[in-house]
Amino acid sequence: MNRRLALRRLLSLAAGPVLPQVARAVDPPTKLKEGGAEIAVSFESDSFDVPQEALLNWVRQAARAVTAYYGRFPVARARVRIFAGNGQGVSHGTSDGDDGVWCRITVGRGTSVADLDSDWMLTHEMVHFAFPSVPRRHHWMEEGTATYVEPIARVQIGNLTAAQVWGDLLRDMRQGLPEEGDRGLDNTHTWGRTYWGGALFCLLADIGIRKNTANAKGLEDALRAINRAGGTIDADWPLERAFAIGDKAADGKTLMELYGKMGEQPMNVDLPDLWKQLGVGRQDGSVVFDSRAPLAAVRDAIMRVSPVTRGKEPAS
Ligand SMILES: [Zn+2]
Numbered sequence: 001m002n003r004r005l006a007l008r009r010l011l012s013l014a015a016g017p018v019l020p021q022v023a024r025a026v027d028p029p030t031k032l033k034e035g036g037a038e039i040a041v042s043f044e045s046d047s048f049d050v051p052q053e054a055l056l057n058w059v060r061q062a063a064r065a066v067t068a069y070y071g072r073f074p075v076a077r078a079r080v081r082i083f084a085g086n087g088q089g090v091s092h093g094t095s096d097g098d099d100g101v102w103c104r105i106t107v108g109r110g111t112s113v114a115d116l117d118s119d120w121m122l123t124h125e126m127v128h129f130a131f132p133s134v135p136r137r138h139h140w141m142e143e144g145t146a147t148y149v150e151p152i153a154r155v156q157i158g159n160l161t162a163a164q165v166w167g168d169l170l171r172d173m174r175q176g177l178p179e180e181g182d183r184g185l186d187n188t189h190t191w192g193r194t195y196w197g198g199a200l201f202c203l204l205a206d207i208g209i210r211k212n213t214a215n216a217k218g219l220e221d222a223l224r225a226i227n228r229a230g231g232t233i234d235a236d237w238p239l240e241r242a243f244a245i246g247d248k249a250a251d252g253k254t255l256m257e258l259y260g261k262m263g264e265q266p267m268n269v270d271l272p273d274l275w276k277q278l279g280v281g282r283q284d285g286s287v288v289f290d291s292r293a294p295l296a297a298v299r300d301a302i303m304r305v306s307p308v309t310r311g312k313e314p315a316s
Pocket of ligand 1: 125142143146
């Protein structure tokens, strides 16, 4: 276990108690091909209520979502280790880049196929595969990309609607705002600032890049370039290296500029005004869109990431 894994474990522990796992002889992994990658899936506990095929479909679905966002699965080879737990639902996902790229995740014995279909956690873990491991003080960027990209990736394969995602962002993004006494993202490591502060950074970067390029590029262009340059979870990078590569592929400046504003010191964001500019709101419990809002085109483009131009991809 390394430092970054220890932190991830700690954050996952905060979500609830870890159930004891019964070790057993594990069958050889099932190998899936998705997005140009080989994903080895192992079932590390003795029983699940749902059929194994349903679990494999769940892995395929998450892999397809991440492939849609990044234009290909972000690493050539990965392992997904599935453990059985008590209760219902998916929990305790952690990702790691030591000894290959892999994640482990727990599926409650009472989990249904519908639970798997609506799961976000495995997609979140696979988004982690796509970004380099950065020094601990920048952990917000690892969790921020995973938190922000996961639902957008699922929209690309029809697993969520844009309205659902905007509704969740309207509800949850405020958790990323600095509270009294908070410092910059590099210095305040609370759960809210790590996950949602990082996601807010990503949303602002996505908007900034789209504004600066008349919607020709988005955050996905920056994140794809970082990934293609070898920035994957098994690589240790300084954050600035990732941002320099991302900026070069996008609009030349937004990631580093935003980092300059949010890294060291807290930056307040007027979220109600941001939602107004994007033209997203809530009326009678439903998400409504304003097509005349100044950033309506940016809003729509965020949920419709650009396809990868075939033939221009570097060899993997
Ligand atoms: Zn995470």
